[in-house]
Amino acid sequence: MADAVPEAIHTDGDHFPLKEKRGEILARKIEEQIMRAGWPVGEVLGSEADLLQEYKVSRAVLREAVRIMEHHGTARTRRGPGGGLVVTKPDARAVVRSAAVYLDSEGITPDKLAAARTGVELIAVQLAAQNIDEDGITRLRAALDRERASVAGGESVTSGRNDVHTVIAALSGNPAIQLFTETLTLLEVEVFRSVSEPKTASDARAQFLDDHIGIVEAVVSGDASVARFRMQQHLARVAAEIHPH
The missing domain is CATH 1.20.120.530 (GntR ligand-binding domain-like)
Structure with missing residues (x-):
């Protein structure tokens, strides 16, 4: 089971504290898991309910993470039976x-x-x-x-x-x-x-x-x-x- 996703504090080039959103952290976490798995294009990572349970985040955080991954081209949402978050190959x-x-x-x-x-x-x-x-x-x-x-x-x-x-x-x-x-x-x-x-x-x-x-x-x-x-x-x-x- 994946660990819950916290907020992260880091700094910019001038050392001012910046808060990284949970959605960004979750997107990066899932993308790292995809890379470690050898980029299994077409594999379904899970339904929304599955992913909510696995990562222990709110629906809003998960949907923000999915939006980020869709923008990166690393995953997309597939509707219908057998659907869910699917690994894709970036363009x-x-x-x-x-x-x-x-x-x-x-x-x-x-x-x-x-x-x-x-x-x-x-x-x-x-x-x-x-x-x-x-x-x-x-x-x-x-x-x-x-x-x-x-x-x-x-x-x-x-x-x-x-x-x-x-x-x-x-x-x-x-x-x-x-x-x-x-x-x-x-x-x-x-x-x-x-x-x-x-x-x-x-x-x-x-x-x-x-x-x-x-x-x-x-x-x-x-x-x-x-x-x-x-x-x-x-x-x-x-x-x-x-x-x-």
């Missing part, structure tokens, strides 16, 4: 958007954004080249085909979730690298859109496509050194477009 897109919004609110500068992105993506492209297989080659070529169509249609070469950068990050085999790449790419794309004139953006899109073709060629051939070099050149070009000196 990475929501995490990426939240992280990008947070970094923007913190006033991250273009040079710091470029430095972070370069550090992450050089590792990603090296791992992708080292681990490349037929499925990865197919995914990269499909990403290039989408990008060519996007450029021909006058759209952003880095719009969408399946552009070359995110595919390379996925092929790294490291979910953290993939998450960081998608977050930083999204934020940099939005900065680029805000600072580029239409003609400049159009010229840059064509150049970025050429860069991506060269990067993909190196990854497909398994040449990690060349892939890193071409990625570094490309990211420097992107940074120069966003923050010219």
Whole structure:
């Protein structure tokens, strides 16, 4: 049986006492239990009555915890017979958007954004080249085909979730690298859109496509050194477009 959920007192960065609500504590407690269980997606954790009895909290506290977990994407309420609180898999897109919004609110500068992105993506492209297989080659070529169509249609070469950068990050085999790449790419794309004139953006899109073709060629051939070099050149070009000196 789970322990009753108390209120918690902690401090913020200036050491002022803050009270953490019971609903937040309970949500974190249940999420930690889900993680320890190996994230059993689809498993019913219990009905509302079951959970009230297990955690010894009020209905209001439990419902607040459920609302928080639904916002996190870690669980949802399923109605009807056999229903209850069900474990779900969080949507990475929501995490990426939240992280990008947070970094923007913190006033991250273009040079710091470029430095972070370069550090992450050089590792990603090296791992992708080292681990490349037929499925990865197919995914990269499909990403290039989408990008060519996007450029021909006058759209952003880095719009969408399946552009070359995110595919390379996925092929790294490291979910953290993939998450960081998608977050930083999204934020940099939005900065680029805000600072580029239409003609400049159009010229840059064509150049970025050429860069991506060269990067993909190196990854497909398994040449990690060349892939890193071409990625570094490309990211420097992107940074120069966003923050010219």
